[in-house]
Amino acid sequence: MLPGVTWSEHTRRTHQDPPLRVERVSRSFGGLRAVDGISFDVEAGERLAVLGPNGAGKSTLFNVICGDLLPDSGRILLNGEDVTSLALHHRVRRGLGRTYQTSSVFGGLSVAEHIALALRGSSSGRLSLSMRSRERREVARSTERLVTLVGLEGRSATPARELSHGELRQLEVGMALAPSPDVILLDEPAAGLSAHERTRLTELLLNLSDIVATVLVEHDMDVALTVADRVIVLESGSMIAGGSPSQIESDPLVRAVYLGEQHKARSERPPARRRTSTDE
Amino acid sequence: MESSVHSKMSARSRALALLAAAAAAIAVVPALVSDFVLLQIAIKSLWLGIAGASLAFLIGQAGLISLAQTAVFGVSGYVMAILVLDHGWGEWFAVAVAAAAGPIAGLIVGVISRRAAGLYLMMLTLAIGVFVFFFAQQYQPITRGHTGFNGFDAPTLFGIDLNDRRPLFYVTAVVAVAVVAGFRYVMATPAGLAYRGLRDNPKRLQALGYSTEATTVSAFAVSGFAAGAGGVISVWYNGAISPGSIDLTRTIELLIVVMIGGTLRIEGAFLGALAVTLLQNYVSDFTNRTETLVGAVFMVVVLVSRQGLTGILLGLGSRAQRALGWVRSRDSTLDRSVTDDSRRSPEHASRTGQHAPSQQQARRLPCETLERDGRGEYSPP
Numbered sequence: 001m002l003p004g005v006t007w008s009e010h011t012r013r014t015h016q017d018p019p020l021r022v023e024r025v026s027r028s029f030g031g032l033r034a035v036d037g038i039s040f041d042v043e044a045g046e047r048l049a050v051l052g053p054n055g056a057g058k059s060t061l062f063n064v065i066c067g068d069l070l071p072d073s074g075r076i077l078l079n080g081e082d083v084t085s086l087a088l089h090h091r092v093r094r095g096l097g098r099t100y101q102t103s104s105v106f107g108g109l110s111v112a113e114h115i116a117l118a119l120r121g122s123s124s125g126r127l128s129l130s131m132r133s134r135e136r137r138e139v140a141r142s143t144e145r146l147v148t149l150v151g152l153e154g155r156s157a158t159p160a161r162e163l164s165h166g167e168l169r170q171l172e173v174g175m176a177l178a179p180s181p182d183v184i185l186l187d188e189p190a191a192g193l194s195a196h197e198r199t200r201l202t203e204l205l206l207n208l209s210d211i212v213a214t215v216l217v218e219h220d221m222d223v224a225l226t227v228a229d230r231v232i233v234l235e236s237g238s239m240i241a242g243g244s245p246s247q248i249e250s251d252p253l254v255r256a257v258y259l260g261e262q263h264k265a266r267s268e269r270p271p272a273r274r275r276t277s278t279d280e
Numbered sequence: 281m282e283s284s285v286h287s288k289m290s291a292r293s294r295a296l297a298l299l300a301a302a303a304a305a306i307a308v309v310p311a312l313v314s315d316f317v318l319l320q321i322a323i324k325s326l327w328l329g330i331a332g333a334s335l336a337f338l339i340g341q342a343g344l345i346s347l348a349q350t351a352v353f354g355v356s357g358y359v360m361a362i363l364v365l366d367h368g369w370g371e372w373f374a375v376a377v378a379a380a381a382g383p384i385a386g387l388i389v390g391v392i393s394r395r396a397a398g399l400y401l402m403m404l405t406l407a408i409g410v411f412v413f414f415f416a417q418q419y420q421p422i423t424r425g426h427t428g429f430n431g432f433d434a435p436t437l438f439g440i441d442l443n444d445r446r447p448l449f450y451v452t453a454v455v456a457v458a459v460v461a462g463f464r465y466v467m468a469t470p471a472g473l474a475y476r477g478l479r480d481n482p483k484r485l486q487a488l489g490y491s492t493e494a495t496t497v498s499a500f501a502v503s504g505f506a507a508g509a510g511g512v513i514s515v516w517y518n519g520a521i522s523p524g525s526i527d528l529t530r531t532i533e534l535l536i537v538v539m540i541g542g543t544l545r546i547e548g549a550f551l552g553a554l555a556v557t558l559l560q561n562y563v564s565d566f567t568n569r570t571e572t573l574v575g576a577v578f579m580v581v582v583l584v585s586r587q588g589l590t591g592i593l594l595g596l597g598s599r600a601q602r603a604l605g606w607v608r609s610r611d612s613t614l615d616r617s618v619t620d621d622s623r624r625s626p627e628h629a630s631r632t633g634q635h636a637p638s639q640q641q642a643r644r645l646p647c648e649t650l651e652r653d654g655r656g657e658y659s660p661p
Contacts, residue, residue: 066487087491088486088487089488089491089492092488098487104483104487107481109480117473117477117488120470120473121488126474127470128470129469131468
């Protein structure tokens with residue numbers, strides 16, 4: 001969170017368990033094993049980047065964590081609670097926030113209405129038919145802060161359909177942050193952004209609150225390695241490496257996977273190191 | 281903050297002005313029109329508009345195209361007729377129960393169709409509508425079969441007989457204003473925002489913590505209030521209710537009312553109801569193919585504007601505003617040209633083919649320049 005900027009007076013985080021735990025998750029499509037026994041924890045305030053080339057299983061893993069896909073085996077735990085069989089909206093109410101790879105917004109709603117909708121999504125009054133002036137004031141205040149936080153000040157009344165691609169990405173992050181989630185999942189947030197917008201997004205992600213665990217699925221290594229505290233790399237559904245950004249950058253297998261020299265790197269590397277547990 | 285206070289005040293004063301205009305219209309209409317117009321056009325347009333408003337709300341606000349609103353409307357009408365004529369209930373008690381039956385029937389329709397969307401929702405609600413129609417037609421012990429209930433007298437209100445045209449018009453008009461005000465209130469609540477989210481992007485709404493099923497059920501229940509009110513007043517107006525009041529033709533008629541009126545505004549349903557009622561009453565003087573003509577008008581209106589008559593009127597209004605804005609802008613440019621800069625004169629503009637931009641266009645220009653210059657798509661903070 002930016003210093004002095006808060007949109008929520010409370011935090012729900014009182015658990016000792018990690019905000020997000022992924023336990024031996026596997027998912028197949030027919031004969032293709034898209035995700036194969038992936039396990040990791042994400043601690044409060046930690047930023048974890050999930051990297052991998054196209055078809056590595058990043059999106060499948062992301063969708064399994066969100067609840068869009070059910071895993072064939074394994075468990076997803078949010079704050080220690082098994083949410084594997086819960087629908088997306090139940091996971092969101094338990095502290096999960098997400099963005100979409102292709103901006104997914106409500107074309108007819110303004111920026112402020114998007115944030116207000118997201119702010120109320122985790123509250124019990126989300127379908128209230130009464131207008132309480134105190135609640136409206138609080139939502140308006142929080143909306144203003146969040147709109148400023150994600151850099152959309154002055155655009156509150158603009159309908160989403162009139163926003164640029166970069167602004168839509170900012171709005172996506174704002175909506176994910178609105179209900180003060182414990183975990184936010186960002187699906188390629190830098191996709192299609194200009195260099196200026198990318199820098200702005202990187203700053204925003206680096207300034208996220210210390211209590212929010214962030215999982216970043218990203219194709220762009222520059223953004224991921226700048227933002228992340230820890231990185232895991234997937235290939236063909238399996239985790240092939242994990243560690244700090246500097247370790248990942250110097251990992252020959254990761255370089256080989258990204259540069260296409262796979263066979264060469266594998267032959268140079270002992271088989272025992274091909275999987276690295278990130279839970280350690 | 282100041283601007284929000286101003287906008288709140290202007291919204292409130294606009295609402296009060298609308299309410300005052302509606303009250304004035306209600307007071308004046310009976311004095312201006314003949315008894316025939318009052319009964320056959322005004323009152324019918326109002327109760328049909330009330331029922332249409334429930335569907336306009338579902339389609340325009342929640343994106344739920346339902347073909348079961350006539351059934352909800354019919355449930356309320358039947359409940360009132362059954363309680364009064366078969367069970368001897370007091371008329372106003374029956375009205376209260378019938379009014380409550382509307383949202384309950386809406387809730388049931390919502391629960392049944394909570395997981396359906398688009399074409400499947402239409403098919404499912406059509407099935408519900410057909411079921412209610414056949415139930416009314418065939419379950420004689422309760423509904424009196426295909427003859428239904430006839431000879432229903434509207435109640436008296438503070439000693440005034442609502443079977444008379446004028447009192448019935450006033451009551452119907454007040455209910456219509458209450459329905460519009462009620463829907464406008466709902467749209468401003470958290471639920472109203474959620475309905476619009478459901479309309480625009482249900483999957484995204486779920487990703488914000490909303491259950492799309494609960495939101496759907498809630499929207500159907502809310503719409504049931506208006507459908508129920510329409511059902512009650514239609515029985516007062518017709519003095520009868522039968523399966524013919526809720527058959528497939530009536531279902532399609534309600535849909536046509538809403539589509540001709542447009543779903544941009546709840547008030548559009550009343551515009552559509554007025555158009556259909558006028559056609560039904562006056563076209564029959566020239567041809568006996570009234571329904572064909574209504575269908576043709578429906579096609580023309582939808583082809584001209586996807587948002588029906590409301591869209592056409594709003595489009596004309598916005599063009600007029602733009603034209604006025606252009607005139608004002610041209611005048612101010614003329615003033616400046618006299619004092620400041622002769623190059624900005626209208627003569628120069630007409631010579632060079634450059635017209636003075638409207639205020640709105642002028643505001644957008646810096647942003648467009650930024651885009652063209654490739655320095656980013658939004659103004660830096």
